Amino acid sequence: MTTITILGSTGSIGASTLDIVAKFPEQFSVVGLVAGTNDEKLEEQIRTFQPNIVAMADPAAARRLRDRLSDIQLPVLDGMAGITEVAQYPESNLVISAIVGGAGLLPTLAAIQSGRRVALANKEPMVMAGQLMQTEAQRQGQQIFPIDSEHSAIFQSMEGHRKADIRRVVLTASGGPFWDTPPEEMATATRAQALQHPNWKMGEKITIDSATLMNKGLEVIEASWLFDIPAKQLDVLVHRESIIHSLVEYHDGSVLAQLGLPDMRTPISYAMNYPQRVPLLPPPLDLATIGKLTFFPPDFDRFPCLALAYEALQGGGTWPATLNAANEVAVGAFLNNGMRFLEIPNIIRQTMDVALPQPLTCLEDALEADRYAREKAATFIQQLP
C-alpha cells in the first residue's frame, strides 16, 4: 500500500491523482491533503478519501472547513506552517507536488528534506531553485520523479540509456490557442480566448502559460535541472496534436520518444506506480485514425516568453526565479485585472532587465529574487497606460 499526500489536491492535477487513487483503492491510501482556498471541494475529497491530516493556505478557508467537518475528528492546519507540516507528514511515503506557482517551493522542499519520495507536477519551484532541490534530494538518497507529461516522456526515453550518449532532448509543445493567430489578433486576445487550450484541460495559470509558450520555457528550465542537461542540448518542437510527449536523440541517430493521448492520468499514474504500469485503460492510441502528426519550429518572435526563459536559464543564478515571479505577476494581471495579453512578455523583460542574475547559493537567495521581481513587475504593471 502506498500512502499519499497531495499538495494542491483541489486542482486539475490533484483531481486526476485522486481519480487514480479511486481506481486502485487496494494500492493507494490518501493520508494528507493540501489546498489553497476551495474548502467546499476539499471537504468532498476528505469525506471520500479520509486522510489523517489536511491543511489550507487560507486561514479563513480553513476555518470554514473546520465548521463543515464538525462531525469528524481531523486536524485542519492552515497557512504555510500548516502546509509544510502536512508536506512532511511521516506516515506518507509519496508526496504529489501539485500546487500552482512559486507557492509550492517551501512545501515541496520540506517534503524532500523530510525524506519523502516526491513526484513533481509543480514546475515553478524547480525553475526557482532547481539546484537546491536536487542537492537536497540527493542528500536524502531520493530522486525527484517527473509528472509533467514532457518530463515523464524524457525520463522514459532515457531509461536504460547512458546520459553521455544523448545528443539532444526535444520537448514538444502544442503551440497553445494562438499558434495560428495573427499578431494583431493576439494583441486583443481576451481571457476567455487565452483559456481555450486546444488539447489539455488544466488550471488557469498553466493554460495562460501555454498560450504565451512560457509553459514550454519553464519546462526547458525544469528539464535542465531534472535531468542535468544544459540549455544548448534542450530544443523545443511545436507538435499540434500533443501525441508525442517529448523525444531524446542519441549520438548514433536513434530518437526515442513516448507517445500517448493527452491525458495527465498516464504520467501521474506512471509516477505513482513506477516501475509498474497499471491498467488505466484509456481509449487506445489509434494512429491510423489520427492519420498525420504535424511539427513546426518554435516561433521565438511571436512568442518571446520562450526566448526569455532560455535567456534566464543561460544567465543562471537567480534569473530563472526572477523570470518565474515576473511571469506569475503578469499572468495574474492578465487574468484578474484586464492587462493586455501581449504585455506579459514586456513585463517579464522589464523585470529581468532591472533584476540581473545574482548567485543562488541558498533558499534565501531564491526567495529574495522572487520577492524583488514580484515588487518590480507589479510596479511596471501599474505604470502601464
Ligand SMILES: NC(=O)c1ccc[n+]([C@@H]2O[C@H](COP(=O)([O-])OP(=O)(O)OC[C@H]3O[C@@H](n4cnc5c(N)ncnc54)[C@H](OP(=O)(O)O)[C@@H]3O)[C@@H](O)[C@H]2O)c1
Ligand atoms: N494541469 C495540468 O495538466 C498540468 C500538467 C503539467 C504540470 N502541471 C503543473 O502542476 C501544477 C498545478 O497545476 P494545475 O493545473 O493542477 O493547477 P490548478 O488547477 O490551478 O490547481 C492548483 C492547486 O494549488 C492549490 N493552491 C493554489 N495556491 C496555493 C497556495 N498558496 N498554497 C497551497 N495550495 C495552493 C489550489 O488550491 P485551491 O483550488 O483550493 O485554491 C489547487 O489545489 C502547476 O505548477 C502546473 O504547471 C499541470
